[in-house]
Amino acid sequence: MTLSDVAREAGVSLATASRAINGSADRSVRPELVERVTEAAARLQYTPDATAQAMARGRTTTLGLLVHDIADPYFSAIAAAVVRTAEAEGLQVSLATTQNDPAREAQLIDLMRRQRARAVVIAGGRSAGERSDALAESLAALGRQGVGIAAIGQPVPGVASVAVDNRGGAAALAASLLDLGYRRFAVLGGPTDRVTARDRREGFLDALGDRGSVASSVETAFTWEGGHRALLRLAQDGVLADVDAVVATNDVMALGALAAARELGLGVPQDVALAGFGGISTLRDVVPTLTTVTVPMDELGVRAVRLALGDQGDVVESVGCDVVIGGSTPDLRGA
Amino acid sequence: MTLSDVAREAGVSLATASRAINGSADRSVRPELVERVTEAAARLQYTPDATAQAMARGRTTTLGLLVHDIADPYFSAIAAAVVRTAEAEGLQVSLATTQNDPAREAQLIDLMRRQRARAVVIAGGRSAGERSDALAESLAALGRQGVGIAAIGQPVPGVASVAVDNRGGAAALAASLLDLGYRRFAVLGGPTDRVTARDRREGFLDALGDRGSVASSVETAFTWEGGHRALLRLAQDGVLADVDAVVATNDVMALGALAAARELGLGVPQDVALAGFGGISTLRDVVPTLTTVTVPMDELGVRAVRLALGDQGDVVESVGCDVVIGGSTPDLRGA
């Protein structure tokens, strides 16, 4: 059923039917006619064709959302916020996953351009390499076409971003751990070229100053498996015994490390203390509770949507993170 | 930039440009021209307008995905599979969340109809009430319009579904627990009218037969908080002491119960044994490991997409679930 059918059924012109149904800017249809049209529409089970509307109006109601992996609790929490906020603005969310592949990321940006998305939110860190040129270029093309863009987590040059203060959070974590009496650390650093991981690593290291030292900084995948393998390697190399605490640059890595420790028969925190980064909510039932730095994922999602829908000067908002001390890093000073 | 611009730039007709760029059914453009067009398109940074294509072709490349809450690990795991499979088919996923609201669910189905989605996957259980009529009606309207539909988890009458064998899984769980020596149970039953919860509850009860008994079956929200509150109530009512194991009808409820037990100073499994249902992957690091019934979420997603894209006879595929015994329900026979 098309609007023409409705118009005919109601005995009015196409134009009138259109105005009656969506009440456009120049609302001006006699109530009686509105009712007639509405009834006709109901009778015919008419549903406007969003595609055609988009074309006629010249803009869609789609918001593109790019994440690495929607099954990752970090991204699914952000996605929940994005979806909620977008829906409140009358936008549909078109979800795509980059699978950690920079090339794919640029491709997907292009896809959003094709879909004529009204705005795009891109979450998830990237590498600091030349590859990111492709991304920047795609993004620029998008922006030129008038699409609102916002990046989450790691700011993108020329794009409105809501950044996470990874350095500050890591520094605060370092300070807290030092206060608790920890001195020697092993850092599960994530991929060296991943900006987020790097900031957390460096933030931690810098804040340590001469009050603490890092016995080992391992490069790993930014995943559960990465954390898992890294801890096994540390144990194998014998560094673990020489260390007060293991600090992972994200929570799922910390979980992997936790699992690995258990497999090795090492108790956490008795044999090795552990800290993560992220504060993903499903962790609240893990034992021991994980010391971590919480990132306000909901806020990230909400602000990103607002930014993407906003005026687009390349703002960089920054959200802070909070250290949460859990059972995985007990106070050493009493001991 | 529109295709006309490209055509002009390349010095060919609009039709030729169209054929050159998307290589439609009647591929028949001289290679030389194809190249000229391609180059022109590149020079102009032309990107086809998916909206216009959809309209011209009469069909979109959108797959709608409805879940209750994308932050829930169960749904995000399904979503990951759906997105992956859809992308492989060249479809974009339009994500919407129902927030457990049946009215909203029907609304969203309508929204998908508006978007002229090519197919719709609807995940997440519903109530067995009159309310579901609205859903069935919307769904029927969708189907009539030629949209492929598939339901995940709980079959919907008249709709291709991939069902979870909740009854069977629950029965198997009951059998396993009985084998381990458990006899008296408390069941955290979820909402009484929720079909999924009901099937699990009844499946468990039926399989118990006269070998075991249920001391208490509590109605609760299907959430962490629901499980949490329910366990507190059980403790308060004194039933907890009288019971061998607490069986939750889903994993997040079990986690809530686990947390509540800890708050009460009760050890799991020393003071109370616990089982869940679902097998969400983030649980692998919870201590003690939770006895549960795993549901193959990835498979659910993949098959649902195939079903939605397929021939649509109202098939009901069924996937089985497996009991996994964890540390939360130790063997009682040795004791």
Next chain:
DNA sequence: TTGTAGGCGTTATCAG
């Protein structure tokens, strides 16, 4: 092999 022209379902401009 290439071009012409009509149409997809709406909106929006411009007269009545």
Next chain:
DNA sequence: CTGATAACGCCTACAA
């Protein structure tokens, strides 16, 4: 306040 009618950007018979 209402009704023709021209876009919107692309696809696709049909014709050349």
